[in-house]
Amino acid sequence: MKLRVPLPRFSGRLHDARTATAIGRWLAAAVVVCFLTGVISHWLQHPPGWLADDLPSRPSWGYRLTQGLHVASGIAAIPLLLAKLWTVYPRLFEWPPVRSARHALERLSVALLVAAAVLEVFSGLLNTVQWYPWPFSFVPVHYALAWVFVGAMLLHVAVKAPEIKAHWSRRSAGTLALPAEDGPDRRSLLTGVAAAVGAVTLATAGQSFTPLKRFDLLAPRHPDHGQQGLPVNRTAVAAAVAVVNVQQWRLTVAGPRPYVLTLDELRALRQYEATLPIACVEGWSKSAHWSGVRIRDLLDRAGAPPEARLRVVSMEQEGGYAVTEMGHTYARDELTLLALRLNGEVLSPDHGFPARIIAPNRPGVLQTKWVHRLEVL
Incomplete structure (x- = not known):
């Protein structure tokens, strides 16, 4: 007699494509800002040879703006990433694990994307407190991993483009007959995620945006302390x-x-x-x-x-x-x-x-x- 171990079954609400797409839009915006400002930061700190003599010295506050945005968007991406992972984690237990070449590509892109995203944002967070519990040099690895992260995200978006398009707006989601009773819960979840993003941003952005320095409760530096x-x-x-x-x-x-x-x-x-x-x-x-x-x-x-x-x-x-x-x-x-x-x-x-x-x-x-x-x- 064979003993069959039942596979996990997930029927919780809000683990759906509409919710994942809504949070994914916010996460993508944070990632784009973080990536572009990160490239600027890296080139100013470690300029490639062809650019070393042509880096601009003005505006005088340019690096303050771009690096402040880089760290703020990276911190904002953390609750967004956690919320995004929460909406999609049941799919990790789908069976069979690979159903087609497209499905295999999708799962590969997801594995690479999740691994790169988690390592990138949390290593960046530890850098803000100057704690490096790893054997490698932070700056070159963080920079290289950013390109892996963005490349994996673009691959994932390309693979999931039809589903993203289908769930991009409320009108398109409604045509797919998603459960109407999920609407209020979804709005509550999205409101909570937005509040979390706002809270961590407000409590850390004051370290560079000094009008908010009175709310600088979680950042490792306060602009007036020193x-x-x-x-x-x-x-x-x-x-x-x-x-x-x-x-x-x-x-x-x-x-x-x-x-x-x-x-x-x-x-x-x-x-x-x-x-x-x-x-x-x-x-x-x-x-x-x-x-x-x-x-x-x-x-x-x-x-x-x-x-x-x-x-x-x-x-x-x-x-x-x-x-x-x-x-x-x-x-x-x-x-x-x-x-x-x-x-x-x-x-x-x-x-x-x-x-x-x-x-x-x-x-x-x-x-x-x-x-x-x-x-x-």
Whole structure:
């Protein structure tokens, strides 16, 4: 006598194509915004060779906007992804698992899409708190996985296009005689999902959109919490930068006419002021008032040609951004400073004393702190 194990049966309401399509529209919108702003963020942080000299330095708030949208849309996608998975998970137990070539392609696209989506959004969320419980480098994997995610989503949409079209609107759904009694429950579910998206966005967006900072309850950074009125991602201790001896510190500028400046000599040069944001890849940003020497003036003194690129060397001993480069559009922008003061005060050690880079439309990790050498390339 054979013992037959009954397969799971799902008859719960709202696990239907109309509900999945409605939530899928919202999720797709969040993914598109997150992907496009993520590509911009990656290219600004790790520009491909053909683009390195042509990255725009304006608008000065550009990176703050795109990275803020990137993180906000990524966080908003989490409740949408969970709701989407809830509406479709019974199909994982369909039998037989493969019924045709089209069905096999559909299930393959779903498996790839779900795996990529879950890893992408949750690794991005952990990046906002700077926690990396994995052995690989976050940035290149996150960027590559984004293309896998979007490719899998496009494949899934192509396979499911007839069903998506059939359930896109209320009128089209009605022609398929979906249970009328599901209507109120579906509206309640969609209202709850929208409320969840609104709540997590409101409770985190204030880390970059400062008018909402009073509601910044869940974000790992608050724009007003930090030394000199600005948050700090990486302290001098974390970067293994020792206490700087002002009398011994020198700024070396290497170029056709190289020279060396003491801190007093640097302070004696003409000082400029600029109000620019620090915008970090983790999603927080805030504008601050900076003063210092224009990079373009230091380059001119070194005899640098107009199209020259610049290498910036930090005293940082620990970390991947001790040496950074900027194209001529950044180096020659009148707002790009070797900053010596922040919000009217001398830079604190954690903000890069004695000198740091501040430039418009540039990721925070490239606003190099503890600068001691500039090289004309």
